[in-house]
Amino acid sequence: MIFDKLQALPADAEPWIVDHEPIIVAARDERIHPGDVADAAARTATVLREAGVVGGTRCVVWLESPTDIIVAYAAITALDAVPVLISPTLTVETLEAMIDGVAGITAVVSTGDRLEAARAHLPHLAAVDWREVTAALPGARRFSREPEVASHAAYVVVHTSGTTGVPKLVECSSRSIRFNASVQAVIHWAARLRGYLALAISPVHGRTVVGILAALMRRAPLLLLQDDSAGNVERMLLRHRPTYLETHPNTFRAWQHLAQGGAFRSVRVFGAGFDVIHPDTVRALLAGSGHRLAVCMEVYGQNESGPIAIRCHLKGMPRIPSRWQRRRERLMGGHRVGPRFAFCRVRILRDDGTPQPPGTPGRIVVRTPGTFSGYLNRPDLASRNHPKGRWWDTGDWGMCSRLGLLTLIDRQVDKVSSAPSAIAVENVLLDQFPELLELVVVDVDGTVWPVLSLRPGCEFRARDWASAAPRVAAMADPLVIPDGEFPRTVTGKIKREQLKDLVRRRAAVAR
Numbered sequence: 001m002i003f004d005k006l007q008a009l010p011a012d013a014e015p016w017i018v019d020h021e022p023i024i025v026a027a028r029d030e031r032i033h034p035g036d037v038a039d040a041a042a043r044t045a046t047v048l049r050e051a052g053v054v055g056g057t058r059c060v061v062w063l064e065s066p067t068d069i070i071v072a073y074a075a076i077t078a079l080d081a082v083p084v085l086i087s088p089t090l091t092v093e094t095l096e097a098m099i100d101g102v103a104g105i106t107a108v109v110s111t112g113d114r115l116e117a118a119r120a121h122l123p124h125l126a127a128v129d130w131r132e133v134t135a136a137l138p139g140a141r142r143f144s145r146e147p148e149v150a151s152h153a154a155y156v157v158v159h160t161s162g163t164t165g166v167p168k169l170v171e172c173s174s175r176s177i178r179f180n181a182s183v184q185a186v187i188h189w190a191a192r193l194r195g196y197l198a199l200a201i202s203p204v205h206g207r208t209v210v211g212i213l214a215a216l217m218r219r220a221p222l223l224l225l226q227d228d229s230a231g232n233v234e235r236m237l238l239r240h241r242p243t244y245l246e247t248h249p250n251t252f253r254a255w256q257h258l259a260q261g262g263a264f265r266s267v268r269v270f271g272a273g274f275d276v277i278h279p280d281t282v283r284a285l286l287a288g289s290g291h292r293l294a295v296c297m298e299v300y301g302q303n304e305s306g307p308i309a310i311r312c313h314l315k316g317m318p319r320i321p322s323r324w325q326r327r328r329e330r331l332m333g334g335h336r337v338g339p340r341f342a343f344c345r346v347r348i349l350r351d352d353g354t355p356q357p358p359g360t361p362g363r364i365v366v367r368t369p370g371t372f373s374g375y376l377n378r379p380d381l382a383s384r385n386h387p388k389g390r391w392w393d394t395g396d397w398g399m400c401s402r403l404g405l406l407t408l409i410d411r412q413v414d415k416v417s418s419a420p421s422a423i424a425v426e427n428v429l430l431d432q433f434p435e436l437l438e439l440v441v442v443d444v445d446g447t448v449w450p451v452l453s454l455r456p457g458c459e460f461r462a463r464d465w466a467s468a469a470p471r472v473a474a475m476a477d478p479l480v481i482p483d484g485e486f487p488r489t490v491t492g493k494i495k496r497e498q499l500k501d502l503v504r505r506r507a508a509v510a511r
Helices: 001-007 035-048 066-078 092-099 112-121 131-140 176-192 206-218 231-239 249-263 281-288 324-331 380-383 422-432 461-473 498-511
Strands: 016-018 058-061 083-084 106-108 126-129 152-159 169-173 199-202 222-224 242-249 269-273 295-302 306-314 336-340 343-351 362-367 392-401 404-413 438-444 449-452
Touching: 001 066, 001 206, 001 222, 001 461, 016 066, 016 106, 035 131, 058 066, 058 176, 066 083, 066 152, 066 206, 066 324, 083 126, 092 112, 106 112, 106 176, 112 126, 169 176, 169 206, 169 404, 176 206, 176 306, 206 438, 222 231, 231 249, 242 249, 249 269, 249 281, 249 438, 269 362, 281 295, 281 306, 281 336, 295 336, 343 392, 343 498, 380 392, 422 461, 438 498, 449 498
Parallel strands: 016 222, 058 083, 058 106, 083 152, 106 126, 199 222, 199 242, 242 269, 269 295
Antiparallel strands: 152 169, 295 306, 306 336, 336 404, 343 362, 362 392, 392 404, 438 449
């Protein structure tokens, strides 16, 4: 579908903006013409077919730049093969563990050290050098085909963040990808978005595939960011002035200080999906927008399910005055993620599988047209959490009101003993201590530990913490670490099991 949309772009389409130098196409003054991307995808399909990538097979894409990855998976899907998108941050040992025993994978597309590592560790796969593909493009004819017809057949394979171990390979059908992209395209249309759509998401994430397709449906120009460092992002936003900006919630948190310098002045819509975004980050983003009706769209969902619920935070909405105690009690119930999408059905279940009444916590299970097809490397988990392809168990703990308003309490495996919701504890304390860059609350062997890092140039107010924290939850003394010591996934999520191991080690040293 992405291949078809690329080929259908008009000759006068606005250029894409990039902050990187792709291998497959040339960037001039940070601009790439989408016609060049479409031409590269059509010729790459021919080159890959000659290299043995054919319909019905799976091909690993292990590249780095967003533009190269887009061209690669557009070309592979044009051949009716299935791209398996692998993050460039993963090691070859992790990749080997991920695809061990998975049938149908015949080739890996990469270059440089990654390609050599693949040849050494994965000798049963045909190794295709992306630079050699690029060199062959001028002599290759353009591949053409009939338009893609959305079906339940596999379209792309992405992977989970790997917060609990080896990342799972998530297979998505063309129907689920098109559905999720159509939802986003409608939202963009309803918001009357014009101008550049800026994406700073992991290029192999399912959200990126959906976001690219949605932008192509709207024929909207893209701004693709590979380097998400605050300095580079500030430079790109100030120069190119996008109206839409999407990244991971934890990345938004690392950027929120840029609001004071005007970096977000042009942004009218902020998109944050598939993880919790804290209230103080939302306020900073909206305050930094120069638009009177700016909005931050917080989308709750997963790779496996697509979007489940959406909450729109509007700039300028008055905050209902309340005393600290009343506000704390309201927030401590969990993190509100808004009403469910009309197309999505949500149930809250007890551990035994029976329904919970409205307003009562339980397991969140959903049924949506955007649900994935299965885990390639963990079919046992897919069959357990998604029996008979019907209701998907998200692994989250939450509750739903009579009006369909969903509240996220915690991951089922991350619940803490001294508070109803670890997420709520983090929300409240981050609101009280703006000097914190990160705060994660974990339960380690029955003791709740707050692990935090500070923004550059800030000092920790230990006396204020000692006064405020006990009113929120019973916790051990905070563990202050550099932000770089937080174990993170490619999307910025905290690997909580690894963080618990770090806490155990620090606690043992302290004793």
